[in-house]
Amino acid sequence: MRYVEEFRDPAAARALLDRIAALANEIGATAAAPVHIMEICGGHTHAIFRYGLDKLIHPGVEFIHGPGCPVCVLPMSRVDECVELAERPEVIFTTFGDAMRVPGTRKSLIQAKAEGADIRMVYSPLDALELARRNPEREVVFFGLGFETTTPSTALSIQQAAREGLTNFTVFCNHITVPPPIRVLLEDPHMILDGFVGPGHVSMVIGTDPYRFIAEDFGKPIVVAGFEPLDLLQSVLMVLEQIRDGRAEVENQYARVVPEHGNPVSVAAIAEVYEPRPSFEWRGLGEIDESGLRIRDRYRAFDAEAKFGIGYGAGPRDVREPEGCACGQVMTGRIKPTGCPHFGTGCTPEMPLGALMVSSEGACAAYYQYGGARAAEPAA
Amino acid sequence: MCLGIPGQIVEITDTNRQMALADISGVRREVSVVCVADGPLDTLVGKWVLIHVGFAMSLIDEDEAARTLEALRELGEAQEALDAMAAGQDALEERP
Ligand code: SF4
Numbered sequence: 001m002r003y004v005e006e007f008r009d010p011a012a013a014r015a016l017l018d019r020i021a022a023l024a025n026e027i028g029a030t031a032a033a034p035v036h037i038m039e040i041c042g043g044h045t046h047a048i049f050r051y052g053l054d055k056l057i058h059p060g061v062e063f064i065h066g067p068g069c070p071v072c073v074l075p076m077s078r079v080d081e082c083v084e085l086a087e088r089p090e091v092i093f094t095t096f097g098d099a100m101r102v103p104g105t106r107k108s109l110i111q112a113k114a115e116g117a118d119i120r121m122v123y124s125p126l127d128a129l130e131l132a133r134r135n136p137e138r139e140v141v142f143f144g145l146g147f148e149t150t151t152p153s154t155a156l157s158i159q160q161a162a163r164e165g166l167t168n169f170t171v172f173c174n175h176i177t178v179p180p181p182i183r184v185l186l187e188d189p190h191m192i193l194d195g196f197v198g199p200g201h202v203s204m205v206i207g208t209d210p211y212r213f214i215a216e217d218f219g220k221p222i223v224v225a226g227f228e229p230l231d232l233l234q235s236v237l238m239v240l241e242q243i244r245d246g247r248a249e250v251e252n253q254y255a256r257v258v259p260e261h262g263n264p265v266s267v268a269a270i271a272e273v274y275e276p277r278p279s280f281e282w283r284g285l286g287e288i289d290e291s292g293l294r295i296r297d298r299y300r301a302f303d304a305e306a307k308f309g310i311g312y313g314a315g316p317r318d319v320r321e322p323e324g325c326a327c328g329q330v331m332t333g334r335i336k337p338t339g340c341p342h343f344g345t346g347c348t349p350e351m352p353l354g355a356l357m358v359s360s361e362g363a364c365a366a367y368y369q370y371g372g373a374r375a376a377e378p379a380a
Numbered sequence: 381m382c383l384g385i386p387g388q389i390v391e392i393t394d395t396n397r398q399m400a401l402a403d404i405s406g407v408r409r410e411v412s413v414v415c416v417a418d419g420p421l422d423t424l425v426g427k428w429v430l431i432h433v434g435f436a437m438s439l440i441d442e443d444e445a446a447r448t449l450e451a452l453r454e455l456g457e458a459q460e461a462l463d464a465m466a467a468g469q470d471a472l473e474e475r476p
Contacts, residue, residue, distance in 0.1 A: 124434025
């Protein structure tokens with residue numbers, strides 16, 4: 001359990017918590033009938049648990065953990081394709097470390113590496129580019145994974161490779177975008193969502209415009225937030241104020257980092273290199289229209305899907321999710337991680353069964369690490 | 381991978397490719413400044429930036445950098461990023 005005294009500015013945190021409590025009472029939010037606020041970004045999920053905000057906040061405010069952890073929504077078939085690519089003798093497979101332990105049907109990347117596949121964890125696609133320069137006789141494949149925070153980095157790396165005329169560098173593009181799954185969740189009649197805390201660093205790239213449909217089409221408030229505890233509390237307060245006033249707007253709590261129109265260089269690079277796929281599969285959420293990106297024809301030479309005839313839509317794949325695994329229900333906020341029969345027994349951060357347990361930004365891993373909210377003590 | 385980490389630009393290393401050396405919590409690593417370049421690159425030296433997987437994505441002030449770094453340390457994400465940078469360096473040397 002954390003105490004407000006440990007925050008950077010305890011007085012400010014306490015004042016915010018008091019104002020949130022007063023507002024929650026004013027709008028009649030209680031533990032039995034809470035306001036449901038979804039934090040979209042996995043970094044926010046992690047911060048909420050790390051600081052115990054879910055316990056410190058008024059019981060009438062319930063956090064619903066959104067699909068904003070790219071590792072968690074990665075379908076098993078994509079992991080299987082990574083393993084297949086990595087097992088080709090000519091390939092040096094490069095990836096962010098986060099993807100290494102995601103379970104595949106046969107094995108994870110870390111198991112494949114232990115069995116001899118040449119898999120290298122890199123910090124940046126620039127490291128993969130450098131590997132391609134240093135190893136002209138090998139094929140360097142970079143696993144392009146992540147939301148709009150990492151998408152510009154692979155787009156710009158592909159442009160750089162094109163300028164240098166590298167012929168042994170490709171990207172296995174599995175980038176996804178934040179807004180489409182939010183639309184799906186909002187259209188789901190079973191979901192109760194009263195407002196959103198929007199991702200800070202994603203918005204630094206794309207700006208705040210892409211969220212307007214949340215306010216305009218669905219009438220829900222969204223506040224883009226930083227990930228310090230004070231930022232998060234301030235943002236929750238702003239969401240509650242909108243609810244009290246009957247407003248639905250896109251507000252920016254993190255304006256000191258997030259420009260309204262995002263980062264123009266990144267946005268241009270993404271548009272130049274990538275185009276939306278008609279649809280893309282999300283683990284736990286299924287197929288979502290225009291939610292994934294693929295490499296445009298003009299950069300086909302850098303597309304691992306084209307070069308190796310593998311990847312999304314290249315053929316049916318037999319994928320079995322682990323028996324009884326509740327990842328999909330947790331992902332859509334239907335149940336808490338502790339409601340999954342494998343939680344903490346068959347599925348732990350050391351031996352993850354589902355992807356939500358792999359990354360510290362996954363809801364199951366956060367619950368496991370910090371002890372979940374009011375999970376242990378059912379709402380009194 | 382999803383959260384950026386603050387760093388301070390120390391020197392421009394390659395004007396053509398718009399690369400610079402950044403000091404990230406005491407670790408120096410080359411990053412791309414193409415997303416924050418606006419005018420002569422030299423003006424970036426000494427500035428604080430938020431770095432995502434090797435790309436400076438946003439100019440921030442020193443106070444924001446300190447606050448962000450503190451939050452990242454609390455979350456364990458600062459160490460994760462530094463470990464990933466070290467792993468990236470090793471990956472270049474590794475022999476299969
Ligand atoms: S405990 Fe494991 S299997 Fe169950 S929902 Fe969480 S990640 Fe999935």
